[in-house]
Amino acid sequence: MSDKGRPRSFDRADALMRAMKVFWEKGYEGASLTALTAAMGINAPSLYAAFGCKEALYLEAMELYAQTVGTDIWAALETAPTAREAVSRFLLATAEAYSQPGTPHGCLIALGGLHQAAVPEAVCDALTRHRMENTDKLRQRLEAAIAEGELRDGVDAGAVATFYATVQHGMSILARDGGSYEALKNVADGAMAAWGVLTQNTVP
Amino acid sequence: MSDKGRPRSFDRADALMRAMKVFWEKGYEGASLTALTAAMGINAPSLYAAFGCKEALYLEAMELYAQTVGTDIWAALETAPTAREAVSRFLLATAEAYSQPGTPHGCLIALGGLHQAAVPEAVCDALTRHRMENTDKLRQRLEAAIAEGELRDGVDAGAVATFYATVQHGMSILARDGGSYEALKNVADGAMAAWGVLTQNTVP
DNA sequence: TCCATTCTGTAATGATCGATACACAAAGGT
């Protein structure tokens, strides 16, 4: 029913990926329609026909980021045999991703929507929600480790998860400031240095 | 020589403080001239006569932030008797400042200029430089501790400083996401949990 | 008192923003 009319002359998925990179580098407010259409190789009306509006395009780009770049980073959480290894690999994957040449440094989601006034409410909310969900993934992995007996019963999984998520967010800023892979790895190692003490603490 | 002509009808320092709060909450790009002049209680020509342009106003506001809010946070570095206590107090002061009711959450400097394209180059550079200088303050305190014998000779002061600065940057994002004082303190405690291991490591 | 100087408020500047009106092109269905 929808294969009538003139066919689209560009690859929607490819255009979305290009838009994602622009948003990643410049942020929502820094990515002008002019910059977006130039990078996507299309004109404004095509963008609006295919994606709705800038806000909707951003939300799609954010999801694409989460499902491509994000997946690389978070995959370790589910494949590593122990929680400690999972968090360690997660941080090292972060260090690697954030210093990857050819892509913007730091995380689209961590660095986006930090100034409410500069961004539509829905975008700000979606970004905050994503950050929360990521913290939650860490927490769930830690809780699984408690259930499996790797970690002591009573370890505050939420607190530990918040700590590692926060370190990762800081790594985005470090990456934006030009921090090298070594600098990022150093932070990852530093955070893992807290593991022993953190997983000894119990909820009071 | 300059007390000729019609006197200024507003308090420049007060207006700058109000502008600082707007930039703090909204960021450079989110703070429109309309919002700035409204908060400052003056009209655009008065703003331009007193501060030059938006970019110059931002740079002044940033310096004011560093010398007021910033000083509260960094004071501990110089007053605490040991480096460990200095860093610990620094992180706790951060947790307190970033959750202070009545002020925007998180740090103006940590959260500013993270998207180059959305901000004048000079602003972006000044913010990055400030973040670097802050890391340097930590490093210098750690090096002093090495010189004094508190820390082992060979501890990588730069690496430890980068770790704690990065954690603090992450705390700004946590604060923006509504993280409570308890959540922020929890991160501070987590970072301090790494102290023992970090200060055992030596440069290879 | 009159002038030079500086500030204030109104109102407007050109530039850029996100978003579209419109006419034409390219496809399928009949």
Place this chain on the structure above:
DNA sequence: ACCTTTGTGTATCGATCATTACAGAATGGA
């Protein structure tokens, strides 16, 4: 071949952005 439907390119929309012309108001100095 014709109609319907949808995408494309040009050119433009009103809104908002940062910035400023301009005329009047308020001061000190002559």
